[in-house]
Amino acid sequence: MSTQPCVFVVDDDDAVRDSLGLVFEIAGLAYQTFASAESFLESYCPGQPGCLVLDVNMPGLDGHELQAELNCRHIRLPIIFLTAYGDIPMTVRAMKAGAVDFLTKPVSTALLIERVQAALQQLEINTLAQAMQGQAACDRLNGLTSRELEIMGMVVAGLANKEIARRLGISHRTVEIHRARVMEKTGATNLLELVRVYEACRQ
Structure with missing residues (x-):
């Protein structure tokens, strides 16, 4: 092309x-x-x-x-x-x-x-x-651990914390902690912003 x-x-x-x-x-x-x-x-x-x-x-x-x-x-x-x-x-x-x-x-x-x-x-x-936005988004995602990336993918896919906990075999509280760290590290203040960061890096 x-x-x-x-x-x-x-x-x-x-x-x-x-x-x-x-x-x-x-x-x-x-x-x-x-x-x-x-x-x-x-x-x-x-x-x-x-x-x-x-x-x-x-x-x-x-x-x-x-x-x-x-x-x-x-x-x-x-x-x-x-x-x-x-x-x-x-x-x-x-x-x-x-x-x-x-x-x-x-x-x-x-x-x-x-x-x-x-x-x-x-x-x-x-x-x-x-x-440039995509690169900035990827830079933020590079700071996540493998577990945080895994949970972020599930959050963006629309899974609730309880369902994520069940699938990963961890406690609901542990999912909440990981999710909070994901939001902090990516700078996202809500789910919509998190989805935008995730999609920008995938482009």
């Missing part, structure tokens, strides 16, 4: 795909074009960095439905909607669902390139920040 960011163009109009491809090629950006949301989903490799330039009105899955599907799959590609039929409610809906921009056709080449490059730069910043 390539780590070079790619601009993914999803639009059912052949002429639009061709013209956008030419724009991105001249700008020196890697790109791929797709005639439908379904073909994009079949082709995309999760984790491949890039930006999605997405039409709204398409046969089959429309742009909003593709955005919802990507959110369900936890695919965090920045999305720039590009449509000839945009309105305020449509724009609000897209932005609330996580789109980074909403542009109306025809759009100037300079503006489109500017917005795409901004989205790719923000993606790079977010990826770096996530990596």
Whole structure:
């Protein structure tokens, strides 16, 4: 899988795909074009960095439905909607669902390139920040004993202290002590924070 960011163009109009491809090629950006949301989903490799330039009105899955599907799959590609039929409610809906921009056709080449490059730069910043958070989380987990790591995994999995005690053959009080040490060493103040530390290190 390539780590070079790619601009993914999803639009059912052949002429639009061709013209956008030419724009991105001249700008020196890697790109791929797709005639439908379904073909994009079949082709995309999760984790491949890039930006999605997405039409709204398409046969089959429309742009909003593709955005919802990507959110369900936890695919965090920045999305720039590009449509000839945009309105305020449509724009609000897209932005609330996580789109980074909403542009109306025809759009100037300079503006489109500017917005795409901004989205790719923000993606790079977010990826770096996530990596740093993951490293910080791992550093905190490295301070745990093997028993504390074992209990942390069970806590994150949703097991109650009594069930953990039963599975490990130790007392309920011992589980409580280990659990308190896990919270202290990881800096987590509640279960949600503990889950975030655990998941960040696993990424």
